[in-house]
Amino acid sequence: MSxxxxxxxxxGEFAKLCKxxxxxxxxxxxxxxxxxxxxxxxxxxxxxxxxxxxxxxxxLLKDLGMSLNDIQQYxxxxxxxSFLSIMYRKKEEIVxxxxxxxxxxxxxxxxxxxxxxxxxxxxxxxxxQPLPEATLYLSRNxxxxxxxxxxxxxxxxxxxxxxxxxxxGYPIGSITKREQVLxxxxxxxxxxxxxxxxxxEGHPYFRAVKGDFLIGYHVGSEKTISHTYERFFSEMExxxxxxxxxxxxxxxxxxxxxxxxxxxxxxxxxxVDRG
Amino acid sequence: MSxxxxxxxxxGEFAKLCKxxxxxxxxxxxxxxxxxxxxxxxxxxxxxxxxxxxxxxxxLLKDLGMSLNDIQQYxxxxxxxSFLSIMYRKKEEIVxxxxxxxxxxxxxxxxxxxxxxxxxxxxxxxxxQPLPEATLYLSRNxxxxxxxxxxxxxxxxxxxxxxxxxxxGYPIGSITKREQVLxxxxxxxxxxxxxxxxxxEGHPYFRAVKGDFLIGYHVGSEKTISHTYERFFSEMExxxxxxxxxxxxxxxxxxxxxxxxxxxxxxxxxxVDRG
DNA sequence: CTAGAGTATATAGTAACTATATAGTCAAGG
DNA sequence: CCTTGACTATATAGTTACTATATACTCTAG
Numbered sequence: 329m330s331x332x333x334x335x336x337x338x339x340g341e342f343a344k345l346c347k348x349x350x351x352x353x354x355x356x357x358x359x360x361x362x363x364x365x366x367x368x369x370x371x372x373x374x375x376x377x378x379x380x381x382x383x384x385x386x387x388l389l390k391d392l393g394m395s396l397n398d399i400q401q402y403x404x405x406x407x408x409x410s411f412l413s414i415m416y417r418k419k420e421e422i423v424x425x426x427x428x429x430x431x432x433x434x435x436x437x438x439x440x441x442x443x444x445x446x447x448x449x450x451x452x453x454x455x456x457q458p459l460p461e462a463t464l465y466l467s468r469n470x471x472x473x474x475x476x477x478x479x480x481x482x483x484x485x486x487x488x489x490x491x492x493x494x495x496x497g498y499p500i501g502s503i504t505k506r507e508q509v510l511x512x513x514x515x516x517x518x519x520x521x522x523x524x525x526x527x528x529e530g531h532p533y534f535r536a537v538k539g540d541f542l543i544g545y546h547v548g549s550e551k552t553i554s555h556t557y558e559r560f561f562s563e564m565e566x567x568x569x570x571x572x573x574x575x576x577x578x579x580x581x582x583x584x585x586x587x588x589x590x591x592x593x594x595x596x597x598x599x600v601d602r603g
Numbered sequence: 604m605s606x607x608x609x610x611x612x613x614x615g616e617f618a619k620l621c622k623x624x625x626x627x628x629x630x631x632x633x634x635x636x637x638x639x640x641x642x643x644x645x646x647x648x649x650x651x652x653x654x655x656x657x658x659x660x661x662x663l664l665k666d667l668g669m670s671l672n673d674i675q676q677y678x679x680x681x682x683x684x685s686f687l688s689i690m691y692r693k694k695e696e697i698v699x700x701x702x703x704x705x706x707x708x709x710x711x712x713x714x715x716x717x718x719x720x721x722x723x724x725x726x727x728x729x730x731x732q733p734l735p736e737a738t739l740y741l742s743r744n745x746x747x748x749x750x751x752x753x754x755x756x757x758x759x760x761x762x763x764x765x766x767x768x769x770x771x772g773y774p775i776g777s778i779t780k781r782e783q784v785l786x787x788x789x790x791x792x793x794x795x796x797x798x799x800x801x802x803x804e805g806h807p808y809f810r811a812v813k814g815d816f817l818i819g820y821h822v823g824s825e826k827t828i829s830h831t832y833e834r835f836f837s838e839m840e841x842x843x844x845x846x847x848x849x850x851x852x853x854x855x856x857x858x859x860x861x862x863x864x865x866x867x868x869x870x871x872x873x874x875v876d877r878g
Numbered sequence: 879c880t881a882g883a884g885t886a887t888a889t890a891g892t893a894a895c896t897a898t899a900t901a902g903t904c905a906a907g908g
Numbered sequence: 909c910c911t912t913g914a915c916t917a918t919a920t921a922g923t924t925a926c927t928a929t930a931t932a933c934t935c936t937a938g
Contacts, residue, residue, distance in 0.1 A: 335750065335753050335754075335757075337754060337757075338915085338916080339916075339917090340915070340916080341754055341758070344758070345757075345758055345761045345762070347765070348895095349895075349896065349897095350916095351895075351896060351897080352894085352895065352896085354917085354918085355894075355895070355896095359894095370902080370903065370916080370917080371902095371916080371917055371918085372903085372916060372917080373916090373917090376858075377757060377775065377795075378775075378854065378857050378858050379858060380761060381774070381775065381857065381858070381859060382857075382858050382859050384770070385859050388707060388710065388711075390894095391707070392707075395893075395894090396893075396894070397893085403862075406859070406860050406861055406862050407860060407861070408718055408721065408722065408856055408860045408861075409722075411714075411718060411859065411860045412715065412718040412719070412722070415711055415714050415715050415718065416715065418711055419708070419711045419712065419715065422704065422707060422708045422711060423708065425704060426701070426704045426705065426708060429697065429700060429701045429704055430701065432663060432666065432667075432697060433694070433697045433698065433701060435663065436663075436690055436693055436694045436697060437694065439686075439690050440687065440690045440691065440694065443683055443686060443687040443690065444687070446683065447683065447684075447687070475610065478610050479610075479612060479616055482610075482612075482620075482652060483616070483619070483620055486620045486655060487620070490622070495659070499656070500652065500653075500656060520652075579653065581683055582653050582656065582657075583651075583653050583654060583656070583657050584656060584657050584660050584681070584686065585681050585682060585683045585686045586681055586682070586683075587681050613884080613885080614884095614885075614886090615884070615885080623926095624926075624927065624928095625885095626926075626927060626928080627925085627926065627927085629886085629887085630925075630926070630927095634925095645885080645886080645933080645934065645935095646885080646886055646887085646933095647885060647886080647934085648885085648886090665925090670924075670925090671924075671925065672924085
């Protein structure tokens with residue numbers, strides 16, 4: 329504090345209250361977005377408490393994605409009207425940002441519960457379980473599709489997930505039809521899907537499933553998945569079951585948590601009927 | 604798409620779906636956080652759909668303040684366990700971030716309503732109005748305080764605002780006692796305050812005010828505020844009122860919306876009793 | 879077989895800090 | 909009064925995570 333003149337803060341004090349590096353305060357002075365109210369003959373800077381409020385506003389705008397350049401534009405040309413119009417714009421942006429954060433929070437929760445669940449699984453077992461109804465967001469049909477078309481369909485699917493905020497954090501799964509499974513074409517999928525724990529209204533591409541499933545896990549890359557299907561088939565025979573209409577596959581451990589393909593884990597849910 | 608080998612995405616396609624610049628994808632390959640599953644003899648990169656999920660996770664982590672360096676550390680050493688522990692950490696962080704966003708949203712709303720209100724005010728008028736009870740968060744006493752002590756008290760006040768999330772977006776105001784006002788010491792404040800529209804439990808320094816107030820506005824810098832006080836005093840006399848215990852001052856237009864001090868506007872709320 | 883759209887690498891530039899080096903200032907204690 | 913240590917200042921270089929530009933190779937469609 330300068331003795332001769334009232335209630336001012338030095339650069340260090342000001343920076344501390346702003347919770348930023350002192351250099352940042354110099355920098356803001358340099359680029360002209362926040363200059364001290366006073367500068368003494370030795371070049372020492374002095375800030376007022378009201379400038380603290382200005383800093384907090386700058387910080388708010390910066391946080392909402394405004395560049396220092398744009399902030400500087402405003403600072404050169406302050407007015408209550410333009411401030412108000414910026415606030416209205418930022419209000420819209422922050423609402424969007426809050427919604428994104430809320431969605432990401434849900435995504436993280438989903439990942440946590442998936443990983444916790446996975447850590448208690450016995451990957452070598454195949455079990456018969458009834459599955460409750462679930463809502464899935466499906467891609468367009470991708471059976472026997474050309475590579476070019478595949479890219480197009482996948483792009484639309486992924487884009488829709490992002491635009492309509494359908495990425496729940498659950499894995500992207502695939503659906504194969506009985507016919508293809510019986511022919512041994514385990515990777516000739518008919519649809520991709522993502523589960524929607526809290527389905528939104530107004531989306532046409534949903535489909536619910538419910539019924540008895542043989543559930544088991546394939547450890548290793550997709551190329552060796554036929555071995556696991558064989559185990560499913562013997563189990564089906566042993567339990568006198570017949571293959572239902574669809575098989576669902578979901579990655580449990582994939583490239584997100586494993587570098588080595590040979591340790592990837594795929595969950596296989598095979599719809600079955602009692603023969 | 605490569606023809607010879609299944610369902611892969613080129614760098615361009617992949618970048619588009621990730622909604623980032625193609626260069627960013629190169630960069631991620633270069634620093635080793637996301638390398639294509641395949642690279643052909645010409646050096647062309649091919650990505651799988653599962654790598655899209657990996658990109659979304661990277662983006663999520665980045666969004667939550669994780670540096671690419673830290674992300675790379677994880678990617679070199681992936682495991683379900685470490686992924687889970689990162690998710691638990693990020694879950695805490697995102698909750699905090701959501702709360703911050705929610706507070707900032709409220710701050711913006713407050714600024715908007717303050718500015719809208721201000722734009723309809725007639726700054727030249729002094730009016731008698733009853734004010735409802737309001738909750739204020741007060742600083743420690745700053746009357747007749749030394750400059751060093753002042754900085755200390757203000758620092759504590761500002762820090763508490765930030766730690767306890769008391770910055771409602773309303774202006775920081777000052778309270779002057781009758782005695783000082785009568786002596787003409789208009790800037791010898793006793794407290795600083797910030798209004799709390801939704802007061803939190805467990806904060807000791809709150810104080811409610813309620814009663815009749817003379818309300819008017821001072822246009823210009825603090826140095827000339829005595830002129831405006833004179834107008835208040837004549838108005839008080841005219842209405843047969845006597846000065847109450849406290850006077851409240853709040854900046855309506857300050858350095859946030861005006862560059863020229865001469866156009867700053869201070870709202871003065873003078874507690875009065877019917878003589 | 880050529881045009882144009884795509885791929886690659888390499889290098890430089892950007893925003894918003896952040897760190898480092900060098901030097902001047904100031905208040906408190908011996 | 910002088911020194912010490914904590915502050916202030918400027919100037920410059922480095923950092924992160926891109927982003928743009930330049931140059932060259934490749935692939936597909938007409």
